[in-house]
Amino acid sequence: MSSTLPSSSASARACAIPGTPLAQAMPGLDSCVHCGFCLQACPTYLALHDENDSPRGRLVLMRALVEGDVSLDDPDVHAHIDRCLGCRGCETACPSGVPYGQLLEATRATLAMRRPLPLIARLILGTFARPWALGAALALARLARALGLPRLLAALPGRLGFAFAMLRATERPLGEAPYTPTGDGSRGTVAVLHGCVMQGLFAATNRATERVLGVNDYRLVVATDEGCCGALHAHAGDVDAARRLARRNIAAFEQSGADLVAVNASGCGAMMKEYGHLLHDDPAWSARAAALAARVRDVSELLVAAGPRRGGPLALHVTYDAPCHLVHAQRIATAPLAVLSAIPELRLTPLADADQCCGGAGIYNLVEAETSDAVLTPKLARISETGAALVATGNPGCLMQVGGGLLRAGSTTRVLHPVDLLDASYAARVPNADP
C-alpha cells in the first residue's frame, strides 16, 4: 500500500518574507483547515463567486506570499486583498478560530511596504491622522449639511453623489430633546469616546450616549484630547499612524481616571479593544495599551449590564442591522436588541442576514465602489422587505452607507443609532432612579 498521507508540509518551506508583519502572523494561517465554512459568510464571495475573493482564498494568497509562490507586488494578490471588506464575517463562521482580522492587517501592512496606497485612500487617512485637518473637513461637511447641499447633490451620479447621500444620511430622523439624567452613578465612572466622525457628524448621538448612561447609573467623566481611534489606518496597513493615534487615546483615557471607556461606534470599539495587540511590541506602551483595552466597552454592553431602564413609549417600526465590528469583531449580537426592547411600544422586525456586511467598511465604499455596491444591494432589499421606517445600527460607517444607499434608492426608511432611540424614549418619560 503506498502513501495516502498528503505530501503537504507546505509550511516546512523557508519563509520568503522574513521579518514582515505577515511572517510574524504565520501561526494564525496554520490553523486554517480549508474546510470552506467561511465561504457563505463572506460578502465578497457571495457577490463575486470567486474563491480568490473569499476568506479561504485570501488565506491561500497570504500563505503563498509567505512561501514565495507569489511576489509582494503581484497585482492579483493586491486586488483580492484590497477587495476584502475587513468585516470579519469569516471569523464568526470559522470553527478553527483563524484570526482573520489580524492576518488581514498584517498582510496589508506587508503589502504597503511595497506599494503606496491609492491617492484617495492616502488623502482620507492623512486627514484622519491630523486633528486640525479632520476638524476642518468635518466642519465643512457640517456647513454643507446645514446649507442643505446634500439634499441637492445626493442624486449626482457616481461616488460624488453617493458621498453626499452619505452626508445627508447623518441628518437626524428624530429630534433631540435633552433631559436631566436621573441615575445615581453607582455603576462606576465612564468616559465616552467622542471620536472623530461621531463628534463631527453625530455629536447629538454622543450627547445621547452620555445621557442614557447617566440614566442607567453610570457616572460620566470627560476625557480631554481623545479622538480618532486609528481603525481606518490599521485596516489599511498604515500601522504607524494607527499606533500614534492609539497612544494619544490611551494617555487621554488614563488621565480621565474613568473605570470604563464607553464607545458608541463599533468600529472604534473593536479597534480600542485591540490596542494591546496593536502596541504589543512597543515596550513603553504595551502594558498600558492592554490595560486600557480591557476597560473598553460598547455602549450596548454597559446598558445591558444595567438593565437598561425602561423609558416612555415610542410607537415606531424599527429593524436592526448589526455592524460587523460589533457582531463579528466584538462578538456582541444580542445586547443592542436588548437595548431596543427596553422601549415600550417599539415594534422590532428582524432583518434577514442582519449580520452580513453593508459594504461600508470604513473607506471601502469610496475606494472599491463597485464591490461595495454589489454588497449593499442585497442589504437594501432585505431592509425594504421588513417594511420598517427606521434602521437602527451602532456605527457611523454603517449609518452613512445604509442611510446613503436608502436615500439613493428613493426609500423613505431612515437610519439612526440604537442609543438615539433609547434616548428619545427616556426623553418621553425619564425613568425613576429607584428600581
Next chain:
Amino acid sequence: MAMTRDALVQALAAIVGVRQVLQRPSELLVYASDGLPGYRKQPSLAVFPRSRDEVVAVVRLLARERMAFVPRGAGTGLSGGALADGVVLLGLNRLTRVLSIDAENRLAVVEPGVVNVHLTRAVAPLGLHYAPDPSSQAACTIGGNVAENAGGPHCLKYGVTLNHVVALTVILPDGEIVTLGSSDGEVDGYDLLGAFVGSEGCFGVALDATVRLTRNPQAVRTLLADFTSLDAAACATSAIIAAGIVPAALEMMDQPTIRAVEASIYAAGYPVDAAAVLLIEIDGLQAGIDEDVVRLQAICLEGGAREVRVARDEQERTRLWQGRKKAFGAMGRVSSHLVVQDAVIPRTRLPDVLRSIAAIGEREGLTVCNVFHAGDGNLHPNIPYNANDPDESARVHRAMQAIMQTCVDAGGSVTGEHGIGLDKLDYMSLIFSPESLDAMCRLRAVFDPDQRANPGKVVPIHACREWSQTAVLR
C-alpha cells in the same frame, strides 16, 4: 490541431465573459486544493459559467477540442476529487438557483451550485427540508453531494443522497444532454441515475437535480449521553440499535474532539471531561416519542453513561448539532496539519475496531480524534499533526495504514461518504479484485469513453485494461 491555450482562453471568454476565466498562476492557487489541502494540483485554467447554457457551451467547446476537465462545486470534498492536474477546472458554484419547488409532490429542482443548507432554508416555510445533511452542509453544493453520494448524520434514518435524488439532467463529456431517472419515479431500463450518483465527476456534469423534499417531523428529541470510556459509548451504540430503535441520527465524539469544539466559537456545552459523548436524535410522531426518550436514557445509563441530557428547546438542539457539524473544522486549532479518514465497518464491530484504533494511536504516540456517524458504522478517525516534523509524519502515515487495514479486516470499506478521488486511489486494489476494477472502467467508458471528465480519479488507471496503455488526455 489542438487549440493553443490563448485561443482556448479567448473562446471560453467569448462564452462566459473575460472575468469568468482565470488563467494567471496566482489566481489559480486557491483552486489547487479542496477540503483536503495536503493535495495541491494546479489547473491549467479555471472557467465559471453563469448559466446552464454557458455550461453546455463550455462542455461542448472542450469536447470539440478533446480537452479534459474537472467539475468543482464548493471545493469541500475530502478526497481531492475536485482537483484538476494541469487541465481545465469547471466551476459550477455560480449556478445557485432553486428552479422550482413542488410542495404537493415534495420535489424541488435545483441547479448544481445550490448550497445544501440553502435548499432546506428555501423550503422551510413549507414545513419541508432536504434530508441529506452532510456536516459541511453550510458550504457544500448539491452538485458535489450528488457526485459524492454524500451522507450525513440524519442519513441513518433517512438515507443518503442517492435516496433523495429522483432525476438528473446531465451533460455528458461529449456534449450530449441526457435525463437520468424521472420525477415520477418510473424508469425504464437500467438505473443509470444510480450509476451517476457517486460517480465523482467522472461521468459528466450534473446540470440540474430533481430532489425529494422531506416533511419536517412532528416531534424531535435530541439527547446528549456522556460516557467515561470510549468503549462504553461504542457498546451503548450497539445496544440502541439492538433494541430496535432507529434514531434519526446517532453520532459519537471522543474527548479530543469535544475539547476542540468547546474551544471554538461553536462551543456546544459538551462535557470536556467525558471520554466520549453520543449525540442521539429521534423524531416522528408526538405520540410515543417521550417513551422512546426514556428507553434511550435507560439503555445509555445501563451502558455506563454518567448523564443523559435532553435538549430543552430548539435553540439548545441547534447548538448541540452545530458543535457536531463544525467538529472537523475545529480540529484545525489542535495542530497545523490534519489527516482525515473515512471508513465503514459493520456496526457490530464498532467497540473492537475503536479499541484497535486507540491502540494504534498509542503505539505511534499520536492523538486520534474520533468524530463519526456511529449509527451506521461510518468512522472518521482524524489525526492532527505537524507535517514539518518528518518523524511525526512517518508515524501518522503508519497509523493511517494500520487503521485502514483494521477496518478492511473487520469486513469494512475504505470510504463511507468522502469518495475515492485522489486520496483513496491506492486503497482500491485493497478491496476490489482486478475484475471488479475493470468492470468499473468499462462502466465509466459508457459515459466518458475518452476519459476526459475528471481524469485520473477513483479507479487507478493501471487497473483498466483498455486504458492502461494510453496516456490521460491533457
